[in-house]
Amino acid sequence: MSTLTAKTASEMNQGMLLALLGLLVVSLVVISLFIGSNPIPVFQALQESLDDTPTVLSMILTEVRLPRALIAAFAGATLGLCGAVMQGLLRNPLASPGLVGSSSGAAFGAVAVLYFGLGTTFWAALPLGGMLGALGATLLVYLLAGRDASIVTLILAGVAINSLALALISLLLNLAPSPYAVREIVLWMLGSVASHSMNEFWIMLPGVLLGSLLVTGNGRALNALTLGEDTARSMGINIVRLRWQLFLAVALAVGSAVSITGAIGFVGLVIPHLLRPLVGYMPGRLLPVSALGGAAMLLMADIAIRLFPAGTEIKVGVLTALVGAPFFLYLILKTRRAQL
Amino acid sequence: MMLSRSILILLLALFSANTLGAKKPMRVVSTNLCTDQLLLMLAEPGQIASVSHLAVEPESSYMAEQAKRYPLNHAEVEELLTLKPDLIVAGAFTKKATVNLLRELGYRVEVFPLTSNIAEIKRNVEHMAQLLEQRAKGDELVQEMEKRISTVQAEVPNRALPSLFYQPRGYTSGRNTLHDEALILTGWRNVASEHGVNGYGVIDLESVLLAEPVQFFTSDYGQGSDSLAQRQLQHPALRLITGGKPMVNVGFRYWICGGPMIADAIEQLAEIRNR
Amino acid sequence: MNRLMGTGLSMEIAQHKILQETDIQLAPGELLGLIGPNGAGKSTLLRGLAGLLDLSAGDVTLDERDLQSYHPDVRARKIAYLAQNGEAHWPIKVQRLVELGRTPHLSAWQRPGGTDEEIVHNAMRATDTWTLRDRIFSTLSGGERMRALIARALAVEPEIILADEPVAALDLAHQLDVMELLLDHCRAGGSAIVVLHDLPLAAHYCNRLQLLDKGRTIAVGVPSEVLTQENLHQVYNLVPRSESFSSDIFTLPWTTSRSQGGTGHE
Numbered sequence: 001m002s003t004l005t006a007k008t009a010s011e012m013n014q015g016m017l018l019a020l021l022g023l024l025v026v027s028l029v030v031i032s033l034f035i036g037s038n039p040i041p042v043f044q045a046l047q048e049s050l051d052d053t054p055t056v057l058s059m060i061l062t063e064v065r066l067p068r069a070l071i072a073a074f075a076g077a078t079l080g081l082c083g084a085v086m087q088g089l090l091r092n093p094l095a096s097p098g099l100v101g102s103s104s105g106a107a108f109g110a111v112a113v114l115y116f117g118l119g120t121t122f123w124a125a126l127p128l129g130g131m132l133g134a135l136g137a138t139l140l141v142y143l144l145a146g147r148d149a150s151i152v153t154l155i156l157a158g159v160a161i162n163s164l165a166l167a168l169i170s171l172l173l174n175l176a177p178s179p180y181a182v183r184e185i186v187l188w189m190l191g192s193v194a195s196h197s198m199n200e201f202w203i204m205l206p207g208v209l210l211g212s213l214l215v216t217g218n219g220r221a222l223n224a225l226t227l228g229e230d231t232a233r234s235m236g237i238n239i240v241r242l243r244w245q246l247f248l249a250v251a252l253a254v255g256s257a258v259s260i261t262g263a264i265g266f267v268g269l270v271i272p273h274l275l276r277p278l279v280g281y282m283p284g285r286l287l288p289v290s291a292l293g294g295a296a297m298l299l300m301a302d303i304a305i306r307l308f309p310a311g312t313e314i315k316v317g318v319l320t321a322l323v324g325a326p327f328f329l330y331l332i333l334k335t336r337r338a339q340l
Numbered sequence: 341m342m343l344s345r346s347i348l349i350l351l352l353a354l355f356s357a358n359t360l361g362a363k364k365p366m367r368v369v370s371t372n373l374c375t376d377q378l379l380l381m382l383a384e385p386g387q388i389a390s391v392s393h394l395a396v397e398p399e400s401s402y403m404a405e406q407a408k409r410y411p412l413n414h415a416e417v418e419e420l421l422t423l424k425p426d427l428i429v430a431g432a433f434t435k436k437a438t439v440n441l442l443r444e445l446g447y448r449v450e451v452f453p454l455t456s457n458i459a460e461i462k463r464n465v466e467h468m469a470q471l472l473e474q475r476a477k478g479d480e481l482v483q484e485m486e487k488r489i490s491t492v493q494a495e496v497p498n499r500a501l502p503s504l505f506y507q508p509r510g511y512t513s514g515r516n517t518l519h520d521e522a523l524i525l526t527g528w529r530n531v532a533s534e535h536g537v538n539g540y541g542v543i544d545l546e547s548v549l550l551a552e553p554v555q556f557f558t559s560d561y562g563q564g565s566d567s568l569a570q571r572q573l574q575h576p577a578l579r580l581i582t583g584g585k586p587m588v589n590v591g592f593r594y595w596i597c598g599g600p601m602i603a604d605a606i607e608q609l610a611e612i613r614n615r
Numbered sequence: 616m617n618r619l620m621g622t623g624l625s626m627e628i629a630q631h632k633i634l635q636e637t638d639i640q641l642a643p644g645e646l647l648g649l650i651g652p653n654g655a656g657k658s659t660l661l662r663g664l665a666g667l668l669d670l671s672a673g674d675v676t677l678d679e680r681d682l683q684s685y686h687p688d689v690r691a692r693k694i695a696y697l698a699q700n701g702e703a704h705w706p707i708k709v710q711r712l713v714e715l716g717r718t719p720h721l722s723a724w725q726r727p728g729g730t731d732e733e734i735v736h737n738a739m740r741a742t743d744t745w746t747l748r749d750r751i752f753s754t755l756s757g758g759e760r761m762r763a764l765i766a767r768a769l770a771v772e773p774e775i776i777l778a779d780e781p782v783a784a785l786d787l788a789h790q791l792d793v794m795e796l797l798l799d800h801c802r803a804g805g806s807a808i809v810v811l812h813d814l815p816l817a818a819h820y821c822n823r824l825q826l827l828d829k830g831r832t833i834a835v836g837v838p839s840e841v842l843t844q845e846n847l848h849q850v851y852n853l854v855p856r857s858e859s860f861s862s863d864i865f866t867l868p869w870t871t872s873r874s875q876g877g878t879g880h881e
Contacts, residue, residue, distance in 0.1 A: 037544040054580050056549055063577035064545050091704040110568075119566040176565055183509060184567055195510060195545050197575045217723035224718045226705050227767070230698045234665050235718040235771070236691030262568075281705040313510075313542050 011280040014289075021292035025073060028299035032069035033061065035306050067201045072193040072302045072316070073295040074201070075257040076267055078208050079103075080294015081287060082250045083268025085215055088222035088283030089246050094151050094331060096268035097254045101137035101161035103265070106251075106258035107188040108165040108172075109133020113259075115172040127207045131255030137161050138247055151335055190317030191264030193302055200260045207256025212291070214249035218242060219284025226283060264317045266324020267294050273331065364473040365427035370395075371415035371438075372431030374597035375452050377403045378468040379429060381600065382477050385409070390423050399561060402593045402601040417441055427471060455598025456516050456539075458489070465600060481600050488603040489525065492610040496527035501613070503555040504531040504548060506578070506587070508569035512543045518595055518602060519559075526609040528555070549581050555612060556587040559595050588612055616679070618643050618806055619664060619694075619775055624673035626659050626830075633659045635830040636673070641775065641808055646801045648821035649810045650841075652851055655827040657810045658699065658779050664808065665696040665777050677775075691719035695773035699780050699810075701764040703752045709763045710748035713739055716770025738769035742796055758789030765796050776800055776807040782816065791871045794820040818842055818865030826850060838865065 034042050040057055049058035079097055086095040086102075097103045113119050113129030144157035166189060173184050221242045224232040229239055258264075271293040272286055279285035301319045308314055367389040370376045376395035379388060380403040388410050394400055395407035413419050417438055420428065428449045430439055442449050450471055455461050462482050469478020505512055505519045513519035514530070514537025523530045531551040532543050556578060560570065573587060594605035619641040626634035634656040641647050649657045662668040664675055666682050675682040677693060685693075695716070703712055716738065717731045727735070739745040742762040747755065752763060761781055768776050776797065782790040790813065797807045798820055811817040817824055818838035825835040828850040834841045842865060847853045 037546045038550050040546075040550075056552055056581065059577045059580055060546050060549050063575070063580065064549065114566040114568070117566055173567075176567070184569055187509075187568060195572050195575065197577065199574075199576065200571075220718055220721060220723055224715055226703050226707060227712070227715060228698055228702065228704070230662070230665075230667055231696060231701065233667055233687075234691060234694065234696030234698075235715070236686075236688040237718070238687060260568075276705070280711055281707045282711060283705065313544075 012278045025292055025295045029069045033065050067196050067198045070201050071196050072298045074208050075261045076298025077291040077295040078253040078257040079267035080271040081291035082254050084272040084286045084290035085246050087272050098265040099158045101141045101158050102134040102254045103258050103263035104162045104165035105137020106130040106134035106255045107263045108168050110259035111169050111172050126259045127256040130259030131251045134255040135251035188262045190315045191262035192315040193261050204256045204260045207252045211249040211253025219287050222283035266320045267297050270324050270327050367425050368427045369423050369425035370429045371434050374431045375429040377599050380406045382469050382474045383472050400593050400596050457521050461598040485600040485603045492606055496610050496613050500529045502531050502553045503528040504553045505557045510542045514538050522606050527613040557590050558587050559590050559592045561592045621675045624663055625671045627671045632830050637832050641806050643806055644801055645806045645822045647808045648817040648824045650817050651827035656830040661777050661779050688719050694775045695768035695771040697768050697778040706751045706753055709750050709752055712752050713766045713770050716767040735770050738766040742766040758785050761793055778809045780810050815865040819867040
């Protein structure tokens with residue numbers, strides 16, 4: 001009995017947990033502003049950025065480091081939140097934007113928009129492409145795997161759709177008259193938050209906020225889903241509407257984020273998992289916690305790659321994959337053991 | 341002793357020059373964009389049997405117009421054999437296996453090295469001219485290039501200003517590149533070299549800004565296409581740091597292969613410097 | 616007055632008639648047992664009454680009003696549904712699971728408050744699960760799990776509980792436990808429909824039984840009227856072992872110490 005209760009000893013007060021994670025994210029954003037390829041006097045830069053005429057220091061702070069930190073925070077939050085949403089909705093600990101194809105679908109959508117020259121028509125074309133790609137891929141996986149898909153079926157369907165998206169991305173990039181095609185593929189499949197401007201942040205933001213807004217208020221429904229679809233429906237939850245609303249939310253948020261950063265993997269898988277015990281395994285409580293956790297993870301990863309010696313250009317997605325892939329294997333082994 | 345040996349060498353030289361003269365190549369096949377362009381500049385029209393398919397791409401080939409008159413090849417052994425070449429000119433990027441196979445089959449294959457400075461360009465031009473028995477044309481081409489470059493050099497201000505070739509995804513040209521030599525000849529400092537980039541490499545945005553370049557150049561290949569990598573060239577900080585001066589595109593075709601067309605690029609760089 | 620009533624309920628899936636023009640009535644305070652062989656349509660009927668199924672034909676009324684006309688939250692506050700093989704997909708604590716019963720009473724943003732906590736507490740005391748409140752649901756024994764799930768249903772404070780085979784896979788004592796809990800609910804003014812396979816158990820606890828076979832109602836009424844030799848033969852193809860058959864033999868020879876002693880053990 002004592003060992004069983006010990007399992008949940010890590011559960012924390014929700015308000016406290018949110019405050020701690022929020023503080024962590026804010027600190028990481030600040031740290032992120034202090035770390036770059038070159039040491040700069042940040043306080044002086046801050047002072048200078050309050051003046052009207054831009055200086056080199058203020059530019060590095062506000063045009064390079066700030067968008068980088070903000071994009072990392074919001075993209076990370078999106079991935080963490082959407083991972084928690086999908087795991088809750090599909091009641092499957094391995095569901096995540098990366099595994100069920102949302103991310104690679106979004107990447108394909110964005111690449112298609114760029115390839116067909118639609119990206120310059122209006123600002124929202126790029127994230128819209130990402131959203132459509134994410135929605136299409138997610139629905140395909142969902143239809144392929146079926147409603148009550150087992151973990152294995154879901155992963156297999158995800159593998160198929162991910163490969164298809166990768167193939168289509170490669171095809172488009174190879175057709176494009178660009179010697180950077182191969183590098184672009186790497187960018188889209190691994191993801192990076194570096195070298196963006198505030199423009200990209202503003203492009204990404206509306207979809208991310210809209211998606212998050214669609215998720216909020218559904219925590220109660222995800223909690224009820226813990227007891228299965230019938231029981232949840234008997235408690236007044238409209239599952240059909242919930243499913244569509246959440247798929248749409250994931251498409252909006254992941255589509256927007258990925259169309260700017262590329263498909264950064266494993267944040268959506270790892271973060272909900274690590275934080276779930278802290279919220280007593282309640283899918284609803286996990287949502288805001290996971291969003292903050294995702295932001296923290298991506299910020300940390302992006303800070304870590306900047307600590308490597310200058311000149312080595314490691315993409316943030318490489319690091320999240322290096323951490324995430326072994327974690328994924330561990331999860332598979334754990335679920336396998338649970339099924340035995 | 342010395343004298344007889346000198347005579348022997350002289351005789352040998354005369355003899356070999358004669359045989360070479362008798363074997364002036366009349367079916368030359370080029371398998372590589374760089375040799376394509378030298379060939380098109382130096383050969384009589386009757387000497388060229390085929391050039392590579394890239395030679396007709398105006399983005400990458402300086403001689404695209406002239407190349408259209410000749411059959412194109414894709415550097416595949418089979419198609420090369422059907423062209424019945426008496427000389428095959430290839431580049432450093434031509435597949436080793438192809439070159440070896442052609443040589444084993446008894447074909448004469450000349451491989452041209454890459455160029456990363458003007459001296460190497462001269463050497464390649466002279467080498468090609470010699471192979472084609474067009475030395476006079478080769479000398480003329482080199483002299484004209486040198487004349488244009490020294491004219492430009494005389495005109496640019498003495499004080500060198502910081503600048504940078506900035507390509508999509510932060511790629512740049514540092515020390516030991518044609519870009520570097522061209523910038524320095526035309527009154528610019530190369531920020532990438534000073535940052536420690538050797539050859540072609542990546543420079544991060546912060547280091548670029550800290551160096552406060554007054555002018556950005558690019559030789560973006562995919563002009564007109566859109567990608568996240570290319571969007572990076574539109575980063576607002578790049579415009580802010582140069583006080584709103586737009587990035588200048590100096591065509592890809594001047595740099596991808598070293599050749600006398602470097603003089604065009606140098607003139608463009610100097611023109612910006614003289615403004 | 617009927618609390619819950621179904622008229623002419625039919626369900627057809629891929630031309631297979633699962634339920635055919637079945638009527639059903641549930642009065643306040645009543646514990647109704649749904650019995651019949653596998654595939655008789657019991658679960659389908661129950662899900663139809665819970666509003667979980669789009670029936671091919673027929674009407675369900677709750678308190679004399681069309682069930683479909685209720686807002687899902689309102690319906691959910693009146694009818695609690697206990698699914699077959701109830702499980703929790705995440706390793707949540709028992710107390711949290713029971714709290715989920717408050718879902719229909721809370722808006723999307725609301726967190727359970729003081730009254731909710733009290734109701735949850737009461738439900739857990741009634742089902743003897745309070746001592747299990749910090750245990751992980753999936754680590755409980757079968758009987759403990761079912762009691763926790765019933766506590767979840769009670770936390771809804773429903774008028775009606777619809778329970779689909781709640782005693783399957785439970786040992787005898789736990790079966791009685793569960794039936795006692797449902798009976799308590801009905802004695803307190805609620806009502807319940809429970810799908811059962813154990814005929815003596817059904818006969819002992821239920822006020823009325825409804826016997827289904829191949830989607831049709833064969834018999835309905837007090838246990839002695841339904842569990843006749845003819846009906847059992849027709850539906851289950853059972854014949855009595857001795858000639859002295861009477862529905863009295865369905866009386867249970869034992870009861871739980873809890874209901875005997877009057878107080879629960881805590």
